[in-house]
Amino acid sequence: MDSPFEQRLAACQSRLEDDATPLAICAPGPNLTYLTGFDESPSERHFLLFVPHASVDAPPTFVAPAMYESQLEEGAIADIAVRLWDDADDPVAVIERTLESFDLDLDAETGQPSVLVDDRMWATFVQDLQACCPSAEFGLVSDVLEPIRIRKDETELAALRRAGDLADRVSREIRSRGEALCGLTERELAAEIERLLIEYGGRDLAFETIVAAGPNGARPHHHSSDRPIQRGDPIVMDFGAFVETDLPGDTQYPGDQTRTMVVGDPPEAYEEVHEIVAEAQQAAVEAVEPGVTAGDIDAVAREHITNAGYGDAFVHRTGHGVGLEVHEPPYIVADNDRELEAGMVFSIEPGIYLEDRFGVRIEDLVIVTDGGAERLNNSPRGWETGEQRDQ
Structure with missing residues (x-):
């Protein structure tokens, strides 16, 4: 049987698909903890969870500083990929490669959001994501996760x-x-x-x-x-x-x-x-x-x-x-x-x-x-x- 975290991720991916929204991105905070069990305070380092909709042939993916490798392994959830970067790397380049791996059409042609970002994501990370997805329309992750989180298991x-x-x-x-x-x-x-x-x-x-x-x-x-x-x-x-x-x-x-x-x-x-x-x-x-x-x-x-x-x-x-x-x-x-x-x-x-x-x-x-x-x-x-x- 899937763990509660795997069930929550699957529910998130299904809602994204139902809403015709390609991608959700969470930063350290309650939404990321809800989906993965990983609790970490926000910092200046890029630590993000990318969750594509259910039909994408690629798993949800952490982009995280290399210093968190052992912690992510200890709390590993099946079917979450991890892309690490260290202080000598450009984390935005890692984000770009992650987005490419999903092969998503993020162009906002319908006027609806194509990328949902965490409600409390720091502005500097939002700006980096916007630079990586210049044609995307951005919305809030709460649109998808609030209806799931509001009913407790x-x-x-x-x-x-x-x-x-x-x-x-x-x-x-x-x-x-x-x-x-x-x-x-x-x-x-x-x-x-x-x-x-x-x-x-x-x-x-x-x-x-x-x-x-x-x-x-x-x-x-x-x-x-x-x-x-x-x-x-x-x-x-x-x-x-x-x-x-x-x-x-x-x-x-x-x-x-x-x-x-x-x-x-x-x-x-x-x-x-x-x-x-x-x-x-x-x-x-x-x-x-x-x-x-x-x-x-x-x-x-x-x-x-x-x-x-x-x-x-x-x-x-x-x-x-x-x-x-x-x-x-x-x-x-x-x-x-x-x-x-x-x-x-x-x-x-x-x-x-x-x-x-x-x-x-x-x-x-x-x-x-x-x-x-x-x-x-x-x-x-x-x-x-x-x-x-x-x-």
Whole structure:
């Protein structure tokens, strides 16, 4: 049986053929990792994956610096050719020979793209490719890969479940500490969350951990500060870590969870606001099913908060897709008419932010299933901490 990477490459090649697009070219980044399992940071050296459409009698081909030879061999995928160059070579000449090996007609006679390049490819590489294909019309690789990547396979879902469990474990641990949270600065609590994420099995942080206490919680993307956490402060905590998959290579998937907790008695109106956000999130989760649009899910959460009188305080989209990247399609935002499909994974994270007072956000990741939604986060969503939970 073909590996998941071979299946993904074949799906990419088939879509290229269906779209009458001869060639896709990926640079180091999520698209290349998705297709090959090879994860490398972009650099000034030409490191490109050329994927021709399915009918071409030539395999997908890496053009890569010679220093990566052993790494490419270790993660070798059947039917991917490798053309290496060293620092004494002209990499553009290697690209030209690679293009010749495909024997493709790249002239843009129909007005449709004939070459798709990675959405985040550095401009210098795009210019070199344009020089090699002066008659080609260029488009974006996402046109072909987004519809494939947006539905996660079982290997991806297994990793995302593990990342969700990891975030849950850390969430429960922090909640259990109760009074011990008081006196810590936001930055100290963020560091402790990050320590636990790695200790409990995370490979890397998925993003900069957010800890926002008291009035700082009214800033959705607050950067953790030296403000001490005080008794009665609502504490918004948004965090997650990458975990590895069971596939060869460097593929990893993130968790992403937000909880808002209080040590002691909360401020005026907090319990009401927290309940409204929790109800909005629950309603949005219950609305998830195939065929419903991403915009419909946003509308469910937003309508509940608006009807409660806090519509102006819900200042961001309801969610975002999660996969190789923490933020990717589908985006759960107003008027997005993309229909949900089984296998899509995204966050549902409504919030209410009251300037100079506090903020509340509750976030879980969900998988779209044939019958609705599967939550990937199941840690408590209430605001109580420590012994308060038993009262």
